[in-house]
Amino acid sequence: MGTSLRALRALILLAGFYVLALAVLALLTGAALAARAWAPPVAALTVTVLCALLGLPVLRGVFTLGAAGGNRKRGSGNGVPETEGLAVSDAEQPELWRAVRSLAERTGTRAPDAILLTEEVNAAVREDARLLGLLPGRRRLYLGVPLLIGLTEPQLHSVIAHELGHYGNADTRLAGITLRGRDSVLHTVEGFQAPRRKLRDRAWARQGRPAGEAVRKGRSIDLGGGGRTGFGYGSMARPFQAYARFYLRATNSVGRGQELAADRVAARVAGRDATASALREIAVLDVVHDFYLNEYVALGARAALLPPPGEVCGGVRHLLADPELRSDLAELRGEPGPGNGSPYDSHPPVAERIRLIEALPDDGRAADPARPALALLREPGRLLVELERVLLTPEALAMERADWPELIHRATHALAEADAEALRTALSEADAKMVRTLPMDAREPRDSAAGAARDLAALLDAIDAGRLWQVADHLPKSPEAARASGRAAREFLRPALECGTRSLAELALVEAAGARWTLSWSTPPRLRLPEERDLTEPLAAAVRAALADDPDTAPLRALLAN
Template sequence: MGATLRALRALVLLAGFHLLGLLLLALLGALDWVAWRWAPAVWALKTYAVSLLLAVPVVRGMLMLRTPRDEGVGGVPVTEAEEPRLWAAVRELAALVGTRAPDEIRLTADMNAAVTEDARLLGLLGGTRRLYLGLPLVAGLSEARLRAVLAHELGHYAHSDTRLSGITERSRLHVARTVERFEEKAGLKVARERARQERKSARRVAKGRTARKVDTTGVGLTYRVMARIYTEYGRFSLRATLSDSRRQESAADLAAARIAGRDATASALRALPALDAAHEFYLNAYATLGVEFGMLPPRGEVFGGVRHLLEARAEELAGTHVELPAEPATPYDSHPPTAERVATIESLPDDGRAAEADRPAFALLASPEKALPEVEDATLAPEALRMRRLDWPDLVHEAMTARYVRDTEELREALGEPTGAAGAAGLYGLDGLDQAERLRLEVEAFLDAVDAGTVWGLVDRLPQSEEAAAATGRAAREFARSSLRRELARLLTTVLAVDGRARWQFSWSAPTSLLLPDGYAEELPAALDAAIADRPDTERLRTLLAAG
């Protein structure tokens, strides 16, 4: 389907939204007329009121003339003077694709690349073109693969995909906002009815009568019916436009293969799902590890650190490129399944470019180490930019230690103020202790409770699985023993990490591990078993606690 026909279809779908609104208004008007002619006055007034309430969201949706711009995509614009090699590559690829180069290139923090165009007259006239290029994506690709990705994105310009997306997006937005208004009104009506019934039940209880069950069945039904009508139209529009979107993606893939090479394009498509997964893992396990405690990695590493992970796990990631994820195709997918896209590209004739020299895509950037902090400054929230910055090893150690301190808080609250062997704290008060000393005294309090035989009472105050809560007799005792051993080990580990005798080890290629003091790894399991035995012996744990 050519650009003109696609534009016409998009305009028809947008006009269909307004036509649907006019039909619904006409239907409401017809109901009002019927009520005026034949219904009793009271029912007629109720019909008028309902029609008015239903008509307001319809009219508001029809009068929403402007599509708000997406403010979510930011990034740092780079000029040709700042990044000459990147701009030269983009201009070269645009010429090969047969389209006008973008007017702006913005570097972002996403594992993605995208193009937009500020089209005019509902997309009938072109406008400012922007290319968004994620630095994490650049870090994960070779130059040949990145050229394939860029050629794919520029292919959307050549097929007028970005110009015409404005009309389609407006239709989707109109439908979504109208549905949202009806759903919101239905929710408010249900909430008011629930509150009314609850007040009525409270009055019944106050009079000594039985409260009635709250029932909101059927409340807000007219609003939900109207929302359903627009939802079905939205689904129809999506099916009509997203099928074309999938064809656009396939056409852009073929353009990339023609310009960047068959093998480079297929290789890039194979790499993208693995890179997405690796980036998500990196953000969760590394970049944001200390955010809840007010800690971030060094400046430029929040988004740039993923390149270290990708380098360290290159062989592991290479293995994931062989088998592509199975993606069930639906009519609402904007892209064809990755496996299908790869199969299409790999079925093309060999173009003889498999052995072309390759290098990391970061070579296209004049100064990645300058760009990474700038993108970070432009992307992170102000409160995040004010967080404490630590080198990776210190970040991992301090964040993991803080997490253990937090996770043992419930146990320490159950223990209460340390007593017995920890009673020396009373000489100057617990508030005068540093964190390490306080934790040590709390371990002492735990061990005192073990010696006194009162520690088993803590089990009921700690989280339990359903199986453990339902157990009785000897089974309950074993569940309790396992729980106490786990909590004691965690508390002792926290003490060792806080006072510096143990350290969490940072690694890009393996999970975080705890390096214990010499001898602890061998002694600790047996000492824990002895402490929570039927005849407890805490001396070995006390010796380990005092050592070093």
């Protein structure tokens, strides 16, 4: 489909929304006028107010056109950048700019006016087109730093060629019309749903306790959705919901076609094998990058720690280079996943895109080993530091920096302290209760400032004295656990007891034996003694023995004594 036909289609879809909106507004206006002409004054006023309330969401959706879609980007990854990145000029990064301009020339389109680096596993393009996207405008290319870290130079060329292919197909300009129409439709649907939810909430609040009693007795209740107004919102939303589904299906089918066309441009310009391998590698990077942020960066952030400057965005390279992860990464490359198959997804499944690219004729440009794409950047370490300054919040930038081994130890230590807190409180409460039963001259108040080693020794003494479940009874309980008794109550408490005991034992080993949690890029942090003895498995076995039905505290005491 040519640019003119696609522009006409986008305009027709957008016009369809306004035809629907005008028809609904005309219907509401006619109903109000008819009521004023023939109905009694009170009924006429009621109908007029109701029609006005129902017409407001439609009017808001109509006027969304002027505000929607101003800063939109098309991306080839799993998402579209939501924030601006770090702009890099031709003078700062001449080799990157040369590569982009050369690819633009080979793609047959105008080069972007700006290149911005982001922290996402994604590349995207944006064009600030004019006249609803019918006239070209300023172009921006967004490149995620993880792509530069994880891809080779030919693979990155294919990604850039794919994005430039959107320019050549006028996708970025036509996106202005399409996205404005989508925003107007969705904004109108939300305009009907939001007040209806409020009306239902008020109805629930009015019924209060009787409604709760009815639910508990198994009877249905009528929240009413706010009476006639709630019913009206629901009825008025239906045609817009139906049009929204049609609009999304129609525009996203076009979007999927545009992605496949851009893939063919990338294969022609950068090579079939480089394009297919880039898609496989991006699928790997997406998984690895999410894991890195959640398990390493976020771990430190929970303890108000950040890794050294540049590592927040650049540290993912450690996982990619870890030899222990090599086979797992290879498996991910081999099976990128089928995708969700949703008709509303604007991108075809990655596996389908790879299959279509690999079905193209061999162009003789095998994806041989090449230098990493990061080599295109001058002083990449400095750029990663600058990118953090742009993207991180002031609160994050104010956090203490620590190298990875220190960050992992301190952050895991903080988590262990949090996990052990409930058990230490339960132990203190149980001890206080026992002390109150003793004669005054036999009481020895427990030291509230006792360390983890002393707390663990007190817990082991309680176990040996047969008081384990008296201590556990002071742990926080769910409603189900509070109602249970006997064996069932113990089983409810056992997971929290095991977690707290293990964490308390870890803290005691750090305190008394100098153990530390060590960094690993392929496994969770491991607790080791100074002589590098791994305590993870022995500690788990000792905790299980101490909390068994026939408890044995000797293994745990032996670990503390070493």
